[in-house]
Amino acid sequence: MKQNSKRVNDVILQTASIIIFFIIVIFSINLFFAGHYSPGGGFIGGLMTSAALVLLLLAFDSNTLSKVLPIDYRLMTATGLLIALATGLHSLFFDRPFLTHAYGKFDLPLLGEQTLHTAIAFDLGVYLVVIGVTMTIIQTIGESE
């Protein structure tokens, strides 16, 4: 986080990070999607994803990261909140109370018959907010003098 004055040659760390990054991200996505049936969910999934991003921050510097992943994390937080809110609001259009979830079985093209649940959209909101918040905090503190 704090930029070193002299460049350190940390090839091993950087190489390992790139590989591990994908593993963590995939794990976090797994945690996120599995949330409704087994331990996990939006919160822990979001934290894991940001942990992967932090790993990249440690191995490289923040400029590199923002070049590779040009994401505005504050926008991400807002998007997450919006998705969560929209999920809650959608039930109002079907004459149901706020935040009533709907689900059903659908025959999807590639995936076959799957259960789709609006709770996953809500969880997606949580997921995005958690990543956005964590990364905003870490980036802001890291970049400050």
Place this chain on the structure above:
Amino acid sequence: MSVLHFAILLPLLAAPFIPFLFKGMKQIHTGWFVLVVPVVLVSYFAGFIPVTSAGDVVTETIAWMPSLGINFTAYVDGLSLLFALLITGIGALVVLYSIYYLDKDKESLGHFYVYLLMFMSAMLGVVLSDNMIVMYMFWELTSISSFLLIGYWYEKERSRYGAQKSMLLTVFGGLSMLGGIVLLESMVGSYSIRDMVANSGVIAESPFFLVAMILILLGAFTKSAQFPFHIWLPDAMEAPTPVSAYLHSATMVKAGLYLVARMSPVFQESPVWLWTIAAVGMFTMFWGSFNAVKQTDLKGILAFSTVSQLGLIMSLLGLGAAALHYDGIDDNIFIVATIAAIFHLINHATFKGSLFMMAGIVDHETGTRDIRKLGGLMTVMPITFTIAVIGSLSMAGLPPFNGFLSKEMFLKATTKVFSADFFALETIGILLPVVAFLGSVFTFIYSIMLFTRTFMGEAKFDQLPKKPHEAPIGMLISPVILALLVVGLGFFPNVLSNTLIKPAVESIYPTLVAQGQNVKVDIYFWHGLTPELYMTIGVILLGSLLFWQMNKWMGIYNRIPHRLTLNGVYDGTLVWSNKAAYRFKDNYMTGFIRSYLIYIFVFLSGMMLFSIWWFDMYQFSFENMAEIAPYEYVLGAVVILAALAILFMKSRLPSIILLGVVGYGVALFFVFFGAPDLALTQLVIETVSVALFLLVFYHMPDISKKETRMRFKVGNAIVAVLVGVTVTLLSFMALTHKSLSSISEYHIENVYDLAAGKNMVNVILVDFRGFDTLFEIVVLGIAALGIYTMIKFRTTRRTKGDGANEAKQQTRQ
């Protein structure tokens, strides 16, 4: 809205136009426009005289807050009408006087007349309201408008002091009165004064009778400047003289008298009423006249004289209550007290009004009101002198003026106590005529002083700020009218007997009137050789002697140090309460967060432990406890040890690490207790927070990184142990007392059927109780934005070695 209501509110309705008239019509004095209002009102109210003298009353009601029993009921009977005529009549004269007194180019007349009109409405509202809440509203409006008028010359420090003092005291009384009103309402079930009078028996039997009476009397005593609340009146003399003449002699200070007279039918059966009012009034009469003699300021003398005269009327109203204890009206000797009170009320308004206007003229024409500088004005101001002599002699109670008649009746009423055989009047009551006599002697002295010191003696015109000359004719009209009234009422006192005084007295004794008895008011000069005549002669003789030898005994006034006087007590109380409040605040508002935390924790434990003891909840059993596995013992020990070790660490770094140990221990507990989601979250969050702690530690100023062990403080340790014990106790008790089964059964059963999920925790978070989650992510978002703005948008950037850093370190130590 009836005409009567319109009449009461007319001054208030006229007030908004005054500033426009003042700004728009510069060439005409605004007072001329204002004058119309009281003149119209006085002629309107005069129209009620035939009605009330026939014994009838007029009632008009507007519903205001009917659901609360608060209606604007205007009620005109003899007593109200008398006051209404005084208010509007003297009001008209005062407005006329003020036109010549206040300069239209130098003064902000817009303010003055708005306040004055506000006051007039308020005063009319007080005397004409039947509903006590409405009366209280107008009552406070008189306090507020009086405050504004006293502080009219707000650049002067004394004005502001006087205004504040009168405000504090009268509002104190007003609020007490409100308490009394509420108590009375709770007894009778109505705010109407007539209902209270009709139910005076119920009130007399109530356990709160005395409290209600004292609270009501506090209101009356503070407003009417009775001992010991009279101290605001002399300081209110900083107001312009028309204000002093109007508010502080003729009308507002009589609001208390009105209240006492109005409430008499409610309370007067009780001996406490008679004694409180008679004693306080009598002492006020003496004390006011005694203090008036030492004043050197003309208006100061008049202020204390007003206090004294108000005391006189008050004591008469008290003595009048004795009349109820006689059966026959013909030999009802105490009714004379009430008649005297009403008569003196009128007389006082006339002569005191004229005297104040006289003082204003002297001030206006010579530039000073100090009687030590004045003297010999008789030749240059003959008309003013005449007014002063008439007013003063009437005040002293000398024939042939109206003051003589009422003073005679006053002395007669006090001597009547000898013939009474109840309420201990025949024993302690003897003090009453004695005090009355002494008070009269001092009244005589200051009355004589008032005009001899100002107008007689040697002339020292060269020392005066202005060259004195007679006042303009317009300024003299009002006092001349009042002085003519003084003389006229002296010679023809019975003009008012049946028109004004009799109806007023009858409204104080509704029960006697109801029995078909008739109040006879017959005022005449010559009573024969009665005790009161001898007393008057005695007053004149002793008064003259004392006045002649004045220099010899004036020294006694300097005996009392300022600290022990009532003003000293008042000032001291203000200063002391201010200081005490500051000291109290400084004692507990230390500015240290640790003190506040101690208060919070001690209060928390205290409340909890107290309620455990009070409700006798202390019980717990270990019956429903689960088995504790060995590894749980081990983990528990590790967490406890780590937490304890934090306290004994020398450096902050190991403390942070140990905190991490506690956090991970808790995560392990979650694992043992079957909470995988919690365990996962706890692990990650603990890691993040430890990292943040380390970050903060890294950026700490070097000086606070010094390795010192936390200092041991017994107090802190006790509080910490106390809170720990309390919370532990509570948790055990909560577990034992658990009486309802958990709702989690529902969740377990329906998690798949209703929400198509198997992870119950997550389903609860996003589905069953998703609303909480929604706002938790909002909280997170706010936290992130907060951190972002805190770091990015610093307006002042700290530089190294800056003062801010050092200041921080100093507060730390």
